[in-house]
Amino acid sequence: MSFTPGTDDQQRVREESGAHTYGRYLEEFEVGDVYKHWPAKTVTESDDHLFCLITMNHHPLHLNDVYASKSQQGRNVVVGPLVYSLALGMSVSDVSGKAIANLATEELSHPNPVFHGDTLFVETEVLEKKESKSKPDRGVVKVHTRVYNQDGVLVAEFKRLVLVPRKTPGA
Template identity: 30%
Template sequence: MIERYLEDFTVGQIFGSGRIVVEKEDIKAFAAKFDPQPFHLDEAAAHDTIFGGLAASGWHTAAMTMRLLVDSEIKPAGGIVGAGFDEFRWPRPVRPGDELRLESEVLDVRPSQSRPHQGLIKMRTTTLNQVDQPVQVMIANLVVLRRPGSSASAIQGRG
């Protein structure tokens, strides 16, 4: 897949991804290193929490989402470079055996006023489980390179 420059993105574009199956051992390993709370580490301890069973750390979900993004067809020129989030939430837990995939929608495309060689795209990425329930929703602002030789007027008014 060829890298996409700012001029290649349009409001309303939707991108999909491959899938990741969440393994119990991976939930525990990530938690042991980065988020060592009982509901991420031990099934018995997790049973009596608000999760009612073992659940992946939200940060583990975010890391798996990042992997799916990198492997997806989005491929912004310069890489997936975040400039911040407008929204980031976890509406339901991720469980062992869940199969995650992404749907990403371009919400806005705009050239930078101060850096003419780049711009920003605003993208909503929803991480879905195997029954199409959202487990993470984020609206991110991504820095994307402009096509060499392009003019700012070529993409004005796209969002």
Template identity: 35%
Template sequence: MNADETVDFLEQNAVEWVRGNRFEDFALGQKFTHHWGRTVTESDNTLFSTLTLAYNPAYTNASHARAQGFQGSPVNPLLVFNVVFGLSVEDLSEGGGPFLGVDDLQYLQPVYPGETLYAESEVIQARLADKRPGYGIVQWHTVGRNEAGVPVIEFKRANLVRTKG
């Protein structure tokens, strides 16, 4: 089978796979333990800090970080946020709908390279959207923890979430 035949075969046999939850799948108080987890490496931290122009030397210079009272270079807090947020997407917002923002973001303690982060979320608000037929607004409280189970970050976030109808 040549490349064109392979593409034709794949297109003809593709099956739509709906991913993500819809508005009706969320109930007030419902909890999600996001199943993956992610180990943050020193390379992740250096690359993220460099690409986002976060040149605080504490994130890339262990000697400077120790002089500031850290045990070494901590992971850039914005990277911690992005990792924990990303862990929640499959369960919470992968079904599509605009992101509406984050509230009450708190960094609870430093994260260091080599730590594995996990996330859990709880539905704290769910209502149909007044001005967007076919959508609801869902808000979650998400907590990111290290491998010892200690909370390192928490925040609330909201999305417009498609309804099943």
């Protein structure tokens, strides 16, 4: 099989070659399944500072070692939206790689801090799967994503609704 940029559906070519599928069709989700996303990600000071500066979040807890050393954590804390963004991104290949749209994020929480040098491990559980009543070519999947550090401590979690296509519309 050959590939010519711009003429082949890249996802179709990948799947036909036997490569891991990118995302899932509605039929491939099963309530109760848990996907352990790979690879894990070590959050560096550079990651945190760049994210803070790009997003204009200049809180000294994230950027100033002297200020952070006097906080209750005693050191810099990674900004929460970066932790969420990493977890969301790490889940794309297993959850939303075929998504038509991300519809909602619910119940986002950060029960414990993430520090520079922590490694994040992410898993997602399928909570619900519903076929669309108005459009037979799609459905909505609700998932719960959990983020743990290298010590197995829960550092973030959220639920989201994802609109995904069906592999065989109306079947």
